[in-house]
Amino acid sequence: IFFRFADMSQIHLLSTEPQYHGALAPRQASPQVVLLAVSTTLAALAGIVFVTATPGDAAQGTWASTSTRPLTTPVAVQQRSRAAPSAAGRPLPSYSSRLGAEKAESEPWGNDPIGWVGRQFAGWGDDPIGWLGLTVAGAIAGALGWKASSSSPKTAPKDEAWGADPVGWLEGAVVGGVAGAFGAKPQTVAPQPKPVAEPESCEESVPAGVGAGEFYLQSCAQCMRDGPSAPAVYQGWRGEPYAAMDCGEDSFVVTPRVLAVADGVGAWKEQGVNAGVFANSLMQQVKAQADASQDTPNPVLLMNNAYLENLNSVDYGSSTCCIATLLPDGSLEVANLGDSGLLVIRGTECVHRTEALRSDWNVPLQLSTHGDPENLVLPTMSHQSMFKTQPGDLVVMGTDGLLDNIVEADITRMVSAAKGKSLPSIAGMLKEQALKNARNTGYLSPFAKRAQEAGVEYRGGKKNDITIIVARVGQN
Numbered sequence: 001i002f003f004r005f006a007d008m009s010q011i012h013l014l015s016t017e018p019q020y021h022g023a024l025a026p027r028q029a030s031p032q033v034v035l036l037a038v039s040t041t042l043a044a045l046a047g048i049v050f051v052t053a054t055p056g057d058a059a060q061g062t063w064a065s066t067s068t069r070p071l072t073t074p075v076a077v078q079q080r081s082r083a084a085p086s087a088a089g090r091p092l093p094s095y096s097s098r099l100g101a102e103k104a105e106s107e108p109w110g111n112d113p114i115g116w117v118g119r120q121f122a123g124w125g126d127d128p129i130g131w132l133g134l135t136v137a138g139a140i141a142g143a144l145g146w147k148a149s150s151s152s153p154k155t156a157p158k159d160e161a162w163g164a165d166p167v168g169w170l171e172g173a174v175v176g177g178v179a180g181a182f183g184a185k186p187q188t189v190a191p192q193p194k195p196v197a198e199p200e201s202c203e204e205s206v207p208a209g210v211g212a213g214e215f216y217l218q219s220c221a222q223c224m225r226d227g228p229s230a231p232a233v234y235q236g237w238r239g240e241p242y243a244a245m246d247c248g249e250d251s252f253v254v255t256p257r258v259l260a261v262a263d264g265v266g267a268w269k270e271q272g273v274n275a276g277v278f279a280n281s282l283m284q285q286v287k288a289q290a291d292a293s294q295d296t297p298n299p300v301l302l303m304n305n306a307y308l309e310n311l312n313s314v315d316y317g318s319s320t321c322c323i324a325t326l327l328p329d330g331s332l333e334v335a336n337l338g339d340s341g342l343l344v345i346r347g348t349e350c351v352h353r354t355e356a357l358r359s360d361w362n363v364p365l366q367l368s369t370h371g372d373p374e375n376l377v378l379p380t381m382s383h384q385s386m387f388k389t390q391p392g393d394l395v396v397m398g399t400d401g402l403l404d405n406i407v408e409a410d411i412t413r414m415v416s417a418a419k420g421k422s423l424p425s426i427a428g429m430l431k432e433q434a435l436k437n438a439r440n441t442g443y444l445s446p447f448a449k450r451a452q453e454a455g456v457e458y459r460g461g462k463k464n465d466i467t468i469i470v471a472r473v474g475q476n
Contacts, residue, residue: 278317318368401466
């Protein structure tokens with residue numbers, strides 16, 4: 001079909017040029033196209049099984065292998081956390097490396113020779129089946145004179161025009177081609193994500209349901225992904241103005257009585273897993289549990305119930321977790337598992353802080369879906385504390401993107417100096433300073449100090465996702 005019906009001088013292939021991004025665009029055929037067709041045919045005749053995607057994996061940007069080889073839990077995950085009992089013995093399907101990371105010692109193509117050839121010569125990236133399908137569809141459309149132009153409903157990554165929805169993209173292209181054959185000129189444009197502005201103001205009034213004399217939290221959160229921004233998955237459960245924020249692998253919860261952050265463990269990338277899915281799902285469960293509780297929940301119990309629910313909805317991943325709850329009498333209860341944390345600043349002093357929990361200098365404890373059942377890390381192992389707050393106290397909670405890049409004394413000084421400013425201003429100031437320090441290769445950051453104490457030669461900040469919550473304690 002490829003050779004018989006496609007005009008090789010005018011074959012329609014996916015263009016990487018910006019003006020054709022997300023559309024079938026004319027491109028001159030090349031020897032690489034011939035190589036792709038021949039190699040694909042030979043592979044099919046030889047019975048080679050390509051990598052295929054399952055709906056769940058595709059939604060997380062991971063591609064499941066047809067192999068049943070046991071999943072190798074990332075080394076960092078093995079050290080950082082162990083699974084809950086309900087996760088023990090769960091079958092572990094294999095994940096293929098997105099860029100051939102699992103390479104044999106002597107062979108550059110690792111465990112994916114066909115994909116390696118394609119990446120070297122045909123440019124299909126890490127999805128040969130999706131690329132081939134769209135290429136063939138484009139060739140047929142070109143041979144029939146169709147003028148299809150369609151974009152994925154979701155914003156596409158730069159290297160894959162069909163984005164997160166290859167079937168929807170192909171369907172749009174075919175429908176457009178049919179319409180073009182009848183003289184119509186459909187043009188579907190993917191909805192552009194709205195720019196996510198940082199909240200300009202936070203709720204300053206007394207929240208509903210707070211009785212006379214009771215304490216509450218006025219909170220504001222900000223976050224940012226480490227590296228180039230990507231289309232954020234809409235997290236409607238967070239509520240506005242936070243639902244569209246792109247926190248990378250971090251996540252958070254803010255309510256009048258509960259603050260929480262989670263930091264997904266990046267080591268899962270080695271298995272093709274987006275740990276941000278675990279972190280977001282965990283925080284969604286925390287918020288659901290908090291909203292359903294008539295009384296202020298205990299943070300350890302809150303973390304435990306959310307974690308158990310999360311094991312039923314997420315197959316792979318792990319994250320640190322820090323939860324703080326404010327009782328009506330002003331008592332702040334905190335449970336911290338890992339290297340996120342919390343500070344309470346009163347005047348010019350830090351009057352309360354959490355402790356980080358690590359099994360090694362760069363290995364925080366975390367909640368996980370997998371691990372050794374004999375060495376479980378559970379919410380009950382978190383560092384727990386209680387502190388009596390006063391009206392006007394400022395609570396700063398953050399992931400390691402904040403705490404690894406700004407020393408406690410500097411956080412205290414900056415917050416104290418900005419105490420008369422709005423909560424968004426304080427959070428934004430901390431975020432910008434953390435980002436600046438993370439990029440400073442000469443800065444002696446908290447992360448660098450910890451590395452040097454462990455005998456590791458390191459200087460500078462630590463590039464990471466950054467999530468910050470700043471809350472002011474109020475009393476009705």
